[in-house]
Amino acid sequence: MKFSVLLGSVLLISSFCSAQSRAPEWKAGVATRKLTPDGPIWLAGYANRTAPSDGVDLDVFAKALALDDGHGGRIVIVTLDLIGVPPELRAFAERESAQHFGLKPHELLLNASHTHSAPQVSPDRMVLERTFSRAAKTADVDAVNAFQTFLQRTVVDVIGESLQASAPARLEFNQARAGFAMNRRRLEPNGTYSNNPNPTGPVDHDVPVLRVIGADGKLRAVLFGYACHNTTLGGSRISGDYAGHAQRFLEAAHPGATALFMMGCGGDQNPYPRGAMVPGQPVEQLAEQHGRALANAVFTALAARPRPVPGPLRAALADALLDYEPLSAKELETFNATEHTPPILQRAQALRAALQKGERPAALPCPVQVVQFGPALTLVAIGGEVVVDYSLRIKRELKGEADVWVAGYSNHVFGYLGSRRVIEEGGYEGIGANIRILNHPGRFTFAAEDVIMAKVHELRRSLGP
Ligand SMILES: [Zn+2]
Numbered sequence: 001m002k003f004s005v006l007l008g009s010v011l012l013i014s015s016f017c018s019a020q021s022r023a024p025e026w027k028a029g030v031a032t033r034k035l036t037p038d039g040p041i042w043l044a045g046y047a048n049r050t051a052p053s054d055g056v057d058l059d060v061f062a063k064a065l066a067l068d069d070g071h072g073g074r075i076v077i078v079t080l081d082l083i084g085v086p087p088e089l090r091a092f093a094e095r096e097s098a099q100h101f102g103l104k105p106h107e108l109l110l111n112a113s114h115t116h117s118a119p120q121v122s123p124d125r126m127v128l129e130r131t132f133s134r135a136a137k138t139a140d141v142d143a144v145n146a147f148q149t150f151l152q153r154t155v156v157d158v159i160g161e162s163l164q165a166s167a168p169a170r171l172e173f174n175q176a177r178a179g180f181a182m183n184r185r186r187l188e189p190n191g192t193y194s195n196n197p198n199p200t201g202p203v204d205h206d207v208p209v210l211r212v213i214g215a216d217g218k219l220r221a222v223l224f225g226y227a228c229h230n231t232t233l234g235g236s237r238i239s240g241d242y243a244g245h246a247q248r249f250l251e252a253a254h255p256g257a258t259a260l261f262m263m264g265c266g267g268d269q270n271p272y273p274r275g276a277m278v279p280g281q282p283v284e285q286l287a288e289q290h291g292r293a294l295a296n297a298v299f300t301a302l303a304a305r306p307r308p309v310p311g312p313l314r315a316a317l318a319d320a321l322l323d324y325e326p327l328s329a330k331e332l333e334t335f336n337a338t339e340h341t342p343p344i345l346q347r348a349q350a351l352r353a354a355l356q357k358g359e360r361p362a363a364l365p366c367p368v369q370v371v372q373f374g375p376a377l378t379l380v381a382i383g384g385e386v387v388v389d390y391s392l393r394i395k396r397e398l399k400g401e402a403d404v405w406v407a408g409y410s411n412h413v414f415g416y417l418g419s420r421r422v423i424e425e426g427g428y429e430g431i432g433a434n435i436r437i438l439n440h441p442g443r444f445t446f447a448a449e450d451v452i453m454a455k456v457h458e459l460r461r462s463l464g465p
Contacts, residue, residue: 025310027068028212029165030221030258033158035060035081035151036238037119041143044083045116046234047437052140053119057239057284058248060118062155063260064162065212065221067171069311075371076103076159077223079260080112081240082151084413085383086121090367092152097159106317108159109369109381111262111410115230117239119147168215172306173377173403176297177205180242180290181228183388184270185427193427197272203227204265204391207294208405209301210309210377219257222250224298225407227264227388232274232287239284242271245291250298259298263409265391267384267416268429307403310374314463317411319365320455324442326355327435335436344436351441361441367411368452370459378402380456381410382417387429389419390449394456415440420449 036059040052060081068074078093090110097103122144183201185193204227212221230241240247243261250259271290275283332355335348354361371379380394386408395404408417415438416429423430423444434440 025070026169026171027070027166028169028171028220029066029162029167030064030212030260031158031161031165032061032063032258033154035062035118035154037143037147039143041119041147042140043117043236043238044120045114045231049236051236052143053236053238055237057117057233057237058244060115060238060240060244061247062151062158063258064158065223065258065260066159066162066166067313068166069313071312073311073313073315074107075109075313075315076107076162077109077111077260077262078155078159079223079262080110080155081115081244081261082112082118082121083114083116084112084121084409085110085411086148087412088148089121089152089155090411093155093159096156100156101160101163103159106315106369109371109410110155111381111407112413113230113240113243113261113263114266114385114409114413115239115241115243117230117233117235117237117241119238120144121148121151169212169220171309171373172211172213173209173309173373174301174304174306175206175208175403176301176304178207178226178294178297179205180271180293181205181226181266181269182272183268184229185268185422185425185429193425193430195428197270201268202388202392203269204388207297207301208403209298209306211302211306219254221258221260222254222298222302223260223262224294224301225262225264225405226294227266227391227408228269228271229266230263230271232271232290233283234275235283239287241287242290242294245288246294246298249291249295253299262407265382265386265388265406265408267387267408267418268422269388307376309376313371313373315369315371316459316462317367317369318455318459320368320452321363322366322448322451323363323445324361324440325445326361326442327351329355340436347439354441364414364440364444366414366417366452368455368459369411370456370463372402372460372463375401376403377405378460379405379407381407382452383410383412384414384417385409385429386417387419387422389421390417390452393419393449393453397453397457398460414438417452418444418448420446423448
């Protein structure tokens with residue numbers, strides 16, 4: 001399969017102008033590569049799709065922002081309009097970046113927007129069959145495998161291009177708010193949690209914005225976040241959903257600048273309205289409206305006196321080990337041939353055998369990364385589909401002089417990462433999706449949240465004051 005490649009936005013860097021009021025303290029580079037395949041491909045995110053994609057609403061991209069504090073502290077943040085970051089991608093990017101660019105693992109952050117309208121990223125036929133239609137054909141699997149190879153190379157290329165484009169810059173941070181994310185865990189009369197809008201559930205409406213200004217005073221890049229699933233759309237056409245539109249609006253308003261979206265802790269958040277919720281309004285318009293709302297928040301943050309972000313930059317990355325509570329025999333009985341594909345039933349059978357032997361599943365390593373921008377900003381990036389409780393708690397506990405930005409969907413998107421509350425409550429994000437769709441051997445133990453929090457604090461402390 002052939003993929004079209006759009007060369008990254010090549011930056012024309014003017015020499016440093018002494019007339020600028022504030023001298024650049026950083027070096028920054030940015031690059032963009034298109035990921036949209038030329039032909040049809042299975043899209044990721046919804047189990048009810050029965051065929052590969054049939055067109056493109058909005059191109060999807062890999063983008064990289066390289067930041068260097070001039071004193072050895074650096075980070076490359078890669079944002080992807082994709083469902084997630086598979087471990088194979090992280091491993092490949094880490095290895096190649098070390099070899100070609102001397103990047104250490106903690107100097108690389110990969111984040112996925114979790115758009116449900118972009119190509120499937122797993123090369124595994126089993127995953128394709130399990131999570132999508134049984135109608136997947138060998139040719140479809142070949143296309144997914146080809147995309148995986150293309151994606152890995154492209155991510156390494158975009159990292160290299162961002163480093164090459166490095167030039168003096170200054171950084172500023174601010175935040176605003178956007179309100180279209182809503183909690184999607186609704187308590188039903190029978191005591192269970194369904195996947196429906198819950199207007200009183202917890203949300204994080206912050207829109208953190210890091211802007212990169214070149215030595216010529218022009219906006220070169222804007223990195224912004226939001227905690228919400230990119231699930232306005234559900235059709236068969238490729239799109240970055242609301243985050244894709246927000247990036248498009250920002251780049252159109254600032255020609256030459258690159259907008260990068262970093263997904264927050266939106267594991268239990270949906271953009272509302274979505275799908276067919278508004279009679280007579282095409283869903284594509286809803287995605288565009290949410291993108292406009294998010295872009296408006298970014299414009300506001302940019303206009304409302306952003307604060308300078310000085311160095312030094314320090315980063316740390318480590319795994320938090322999440323233990324599983326194996327499924328009980330009774331829970332395993334609920335797997336049946338009408339609802340589940342043969343691979344899932346085989347998996348349930350293997351879990352039943354392990355349970356009988358008293359074997360406990362191995363813990364899951366969840367990457368946690370902390371990036372400290374001097375005294376001004378702390379960025380925490382966690383693996384998995386992180387629910388909003390984490391960002392609220394991390395902002396509360398790290399609150400101090402520095403602003404706090406919490407990203408989910410980073411470095412390895414293995415499935416849902418529930419908080420203690422969500423795991424106890426159960427439902428889709430607490431247990432259902434991980435065991436029924438995403439191949440986990442059980443639910444995470446109730447200690448998962450504290451294990452993650454301990455790692456966040458440990459890494460933050462390791463970076464000094
Ligand atoms: Zn999700």
